[in-house]
Amino acid sequence: MATTITTLARRPALRERGRQAVETLRRAPLIPMAIIVIVVFTATFAPLLTPHSTTQPSLADRLTPPVWQEGGTWEHPLGTDALGRDLATRLMYGGRVSMMVAIFTLAIGGGIGTAIGLVSGYFGGRIDAVFMRSADSTLAFPIILFAILLVVAVGPNITNVVVAIALVLWARYARVIRGEVLALRERDFIARARVSGCSHLRIILLHLFPNTVNTLLVLLTLQVGWVIIVEASLSFLGAGIPPPTPAWGSMVSDGREYVDTAWWVSAIPGIAIMLTVVAFNLFGDWLRDTLDPKLRQV
Amino acid sequence: MQRYIVMRVGQSIVALIILSMIIFALGRFTGDPIILLLPQEATIETELALRAHYGLDQPWPIQYWKFVSNAVQFDFGDSIKSKRPVMDLIGPKVMNSLRLGLAGMVITLIIGIPLGVLAAVKRDTFFDGGAKLIAIMGQSLPQFWVGIMLIQLFTVQLDLLPAAGTGGISHYVMPAFTLGWWVAAAVMRLLRSSMLDALDGEYIKMARIKGLPEYKIVWKHTFKNALIPVLTFAGTYLATFITGAILVETVFAWPGLGRLVYDSIIWRDFPVLQTLVLMIAVVVITVNLAVDIAYAYIDPRIRYD
Numbered sequence: 001m002a003t004t005i006t007t008l009a010r011r012p013a014l015r016e017r018g019r020q021a022v023e024t025l026r027r028a029p030l031i032p033m034a035i036i037v038i039v040v041f042t043a044t045f046a047p048l049l050t051p052h053s054t055t056q057p058s059l060a061d062r063l064t065p066p067v068w069q070e071g072g073t074w075e076h077p078l079g080t081d082a083l084g085r086d087l088a089t090r091l092m093y094g095g096r097v098s099m100m101v102a103i104f105t106l107a108i109g110g111g112i113g114t115a116i117g118l119v120s121g122y123f124g125g126r127i128d129a130v131f132m133r134s135a136d137s138t139l140a141f142p143i144i145l146f147a148i149l150l151v152v153a154v155g156p157n158i159t160n161v162v163v164a165i166a167l168v169l170w171a172r173y174a175r176v177i178r179g180e181v182l183a184l185r186e187r188d189f190i191a192r193a194r195v196s197g198c199s200h201l202r203i204i205l206l207h208l209f210p211n212t213v214n215t216l217l218v219l220l221t222l223q224v225g226w227v228i229i230v231e232a233s234l235s236f237l238g239a240g241i242p243p244p245t246p247a248w249g250s251m252v253s254d255g256r257e258y259v260d261t262a263w264w265v266s267a268i269p270g271i272a273i274m275l276t277v278v279a280f281n282l283f284g285d286w287l288r289d290t291l292d293p294k295l296r297q298v
Numbered sequence: 299m300q301r302y303i304v305m306r307v308g309q310s311i312v313a314l315i316i317l318s319m320i321i322f323a324l325g326r327f328t329g330d331p332i333i334l335l336l337p338q339e340a341t342i343e344t345e346l347a348l349r350a351h352y353g354l355d356q357p358w359p360i361q362y363w364k365f366v367s368n369a370v371q372f373d374f375g376d377s378i379k380s381k382r383p384v385m386d387l388i389g390p391k392v393m394n395s396l397r398l399g400l401a402g403m404v405i406t407l408i409i410g411i412p413l414g415v416l417a418a419v420k421r422d423t424f425f426d427g428g429a430k431l432i433a434i435m436g437q438s439l440p441q442f443w444v445g446i447m448l449i450q451l452f453t454v455q456l457d458l459l460p461a462a463g464t465g466g467i468s469h470y471v472m473p474a475f476t477l478g479w480w481v482a483a484a485v486m487r488l489l490r491s492s493m494l495d496a497l498d499g500e501y502i503k504m505a506r507i508k509g510l511p512e513y514k515i516v517w518k519h520t521f522k523n524a525l526i527p528v529l530t531f532a533g534t535y536l537a538t539f540i541t542g543a544i545l546v547e548t549v550f551a552w553p554g555l556g557r558l559v560y561d562s563i564i565w566r567d568f569p570v571l572q573t574l575v576l577m578i579a580v581v582v583i584t585v586n587l588a589v590d591i592a593y594a595y596i597d598p599r600i601r602y603d
Binding site: 139141142238249270 | 309313321324325434437438439440441442443446447449450454533534536537538540541544545548549559560562563564566568571572574575578579582583586
């Protein structure tokens with residue numbers, strides 16, 4: 001008897017919650033989400049999706065136009081570059097590079113930045129001053145220049161690109177998370193945790209950190225696009241992923257010489273960058289509005 | 299106030315010293331420039347002589363000290379690629395970059411300010427939507443790609459504008475637009491939100507009650523106050539501009555400092571690269587310092603501790 005009463009009482013609430021979830025999903029940006037799924041899917045399963053090699057030149061096929069243009073074939077739906085390599089294939093593998101760089105940089109840079117933000121906001125004082133001054137200096141410095149210097153000094157490869165971008169990325173996380181912590185620190189539950197004898201580490205990890213997760217998620221999503229653009233810019237300048245590994249930025253650069261004869265070589269990878277970045281930005285905007293509406297300027 | 303300025307100057311100097319150490323340390327990791335310089339059949343004696351010539355045989359602290367004392371006298375050594383003093387390479391290019399930067403800033407102001415104000419005043423209308431679209435594009439389009447696509451359209455297809463180099467006004471159109479648009483998008487977003495904040499203010503209600511004409515409310519009362527948060531980011535915008543200039547000058551073969559950065563990456567010409575980074579750092583740090591001090595004067599609510 002008692003159980004029926006509780007289920008009956010709970011049912012409308014559940015239904016209400018279900019309706020809210022459906023409503024939230026209906027307002028979700030479906031096209032951006034679809035683009036993200038496509039990019040992640042093709043990047044992950046690239047070897048299964050294409051018969052072509054990313055690096056093997058095939059001079060007979062060089063500068064084949066995309067399939068919808070005269071001279072295009074279904075063999076190379078998006079055409080080929082100056083060495084006859086299939087653009088669609090290189091695009092998928094290039095997506096792999098972009099996604100990998102994004103995941104690792106955000107994990108490292110976001111991780112370090114969050115840790116610094118938590119410590120800085122919680123302890124305050126001199127530690128805070130030093131960390132925040134360094135964060136401000138990092139943010140005010142031309143990011144690409146810093147990364148170029150690092151990559152040129154230690155040699156261009158994917159690890160160094162990740163390290164270079166992460167070294168710049170931490171600052172924004174440190175700033176935003178610190179701001180959150182400053183507000184949280186004054187709340188009663190933190191004071192109570194302290195009174196009940198929690199260690200600093202426990203308070204930071206179990207009481208402060210979980211309350212910053214929403215902000216962190218939003219920031220991470222919004223910065224995927226930024227990381228992709230920085231990585232592409234580095235690769236474009238020759239300070240990123242070294243050839244012949246396909247990266248979107250260096251693919252755009254490859255096409256520069258053929259801008260008057262073969263527009264697709266640099267146009268198509270650029271469109272890929274644009275669509276992916278727009279998708280992540282719009283998705284991040286939606287996530288922010290859903291999870292954390294007070295966050296406006298991140 | 300004076301204490302604040304002294305402290306802020308001190309911080310800037312510390313930042314510069316740390317940066318110079320990082321640059322110097324990185325220089326030692328660059329890989330050995332001597333290997334690039336030596337002909338294949340060179341003997342060990344030539345190698346040692348070359349090392350001594352560039353001072354690369356000295357211990358690091360001595361090399362660092364030499365690096366700093368030379369830098370203060372504007373002597374940054376010779377370029378590895380062209381064998382000429384670095385300053386000779388940089389000197390003639392400074393004006394080209396400044397001119398392009400100025401043109402880019404004009405574009406930023408022409409696009410960013412009116413659109414930011416318009417988007418806030420006509421919130422949730424067609425203008426707001428259009429401004430939002432431009433902002434999203436500004437954030438999402440890779441600058442270097444936009445440059446190439448502009449060349450594709452205006453040089454290859456329409457044959458209207460020159461694709462590369464300097465010259466008359468027409469040479470400025472595409473590079474300046476590509477450079478200015480990115481920052482314009484950022485200025486616009488920030489101006490829109492700070493205009494919206496300012497429009498909510500009590501003093502705006504007061505101005506409305508007084509019956510002031512709308513243009514006065516917008517431009518005199520709101521815009522002026524909304525500009526303060528935008529100015530705070532002047533340092534960040536400068537950083538974005540410099541980043542953009544490297545990409546834009548590379549795409550449009552503009553004979554400026556950005557293109558020199560690109561050339562020094564390709565040639566692994568570390569003396570040139572480190573000089574450029576150091577110079578840009580000095581400019582960035584000085585501008586940020588100036589902004590902070592000016593800000594403290596303009597806005598008395600800033601605390602000086």
